[in-house]
Amino acid sequence: MSINELRSITTFVRTVELGSLSKAAEAQQISPQAASKALGQLEKHLGVRLFHRTTRSMSLTEEGQRFLEAVRPSLNGLQLALQSARKTREDISGPLRIVGPRTVLQPILGSVLDEYCRLYPEVQPDVQFDDRLGNWVEERADVGFRLGHSPQEGLIARRLFGMQLIICASPSYLRKHGVPRSLNELESHRCSAFRRPSDGRVIPWTIRMGDNIQDHLVRPAFCTNDEAFELRTALAGEIIAQLAAPTAAPYIRAGRLVPVLLEHMTDIHSLYIYYGSRSALPARVRNFIELTVERLTDNPEFVLNADELVKKQGW
Numbered sequence: 001m002s003i004n005e006l007r008s009i010t011t012f013v014r015t016v017e018l019g020s021l022s023k024a025a026e027a028q029q030i031s032p033q034a035a036s037k038a039l040g041q042l043e044k045h046l047g048v049r050l051f052h053r054t055t056r057s058m059s060l061t062e063e064g065q066r067f068l069e070a071v072r073p074s075l076n077g078l079q080l081a082l083q084s085a086r087k088t089r090e091d092i093s094g095p096l097r098i099v100g101p102r103t104v105l106q107p108i109l110g111s112v113l114d115e116y117c118r119l120y121p122e123v124q125p126d127v128q129f130d131d132r133l134g135n136w137v138e139e140r141a142d143v144g145f146r147l148g149h150s151p152q153e154g155l156i157a158r159r160l161f162g163m164q165l166i167i168c169a170s171p172s173y174l175r176k177h178g179v180p181r182s183l184n185e186l187e188s189h190r191c192s193a194f195r196r197p198s199d200g201r202v203i204p205w206t207i208r209m210g211d212n213i214q215d216h217l218v219r220p221a222f223c224t225n226d227e228a229f230e231l232r233t234a235l236a237g238e239i240i241a242q243l244a245a246p247t248a249a250p251y252i253r254a255g256r257l258v259p260v261l262l263e264h265m266t267d268i269h270s271l272y273i274y275y276g277s278r279s280a281l282p283a284r285v286r287n288f289i290e291l292t293v294e295r296l297t298d299n300p301e302f303v304l305n306a307d308e309l310v311k312k313q314g315w
Contacts, residue, residue: 093122100145172237
């Protein structure tokens with residue numbers, strides 16, 4: 001059924017209920033001319049006359065009466081469905097499907113989601129962490145997070161903060177192996193590398209060389225596809241690693257990790273929250289986006305400033 005057919009049927013039923021075409025037009029907030037045209041189109045489409053018309057009155061034909069009895073229950077059901085859908089849009093309840101990369105996102109999202117659950121206990125978050133770049137539409141996600149540049153065309157993306165990549169090691173590692181003063185010196189160190197879960201490829205470090213950003217291949221003494229395990233091994237003093245600031249920052253601030261080779265630190269990629277519509281978002285989704293943007297945009301908890309980095313380098 002097209003929208004024009006729905007309008008025509010609604011005009012017909014309202015005319016019967018209200019007793020005049022002009023009242024039906026007013027109830028639908030359309031002009032009498034538009035209402036008359038809609039009714040005429042319906043009669044033409046059905047091939048029957050629905051009303052006997054005079055200058056003073058309208059009455060149903062036999063065909064009109066039969067059509068009314070057949071269509072009214074369906075129209076009432078459709079109107080209830082529309083009202084229910086509009087109400088659901090404003091209800092802060094139901095499932096909230098969130099997708100994002102396992103890498104980095106877990107320490108970032110936890111506090112926001114905890115606060116959201118306290119505010120809206122009728123919402124049931126369904127969080128799926130996956131480092132592959134999936135199709136969020138096929139996954140029926142309400143909200144997604146992504147590292148890198150802005151997501152694909154057709155999605156609305158809001159930048160949260162730049163993602164610093166910091167080369168760091170524990171104090172015990174540096175006491176045992178020394179502090180690297182250049183990238184060339186990394187050849188003699190126990191470097192870790194992250195193995196991409198989607199294809200198993202070892203990812204090179206991303207470094208700054210002057211004004212340029214480039215890949216830097218390390219000879220890995222340790223590989224993993226889990227950032228938490230890489231962090232654990234770095235804290236144990238076994239490796240020197242390149243870690244994202246949200247993962248490393250609390251340990252750098254606590255003195256358990258030490259940043260090195262700061263001139264090669266990068267922050268060219270960012271964390272984005274993305275979604276598919278500005279106007280048709282259910283309240284539970286809209287409120288989660290607003291809370292996330294408020295809590296995470298340029299949040300200093302996940303970004304180390306220059307003074308902190310230099311002070312913590314301290315070697």
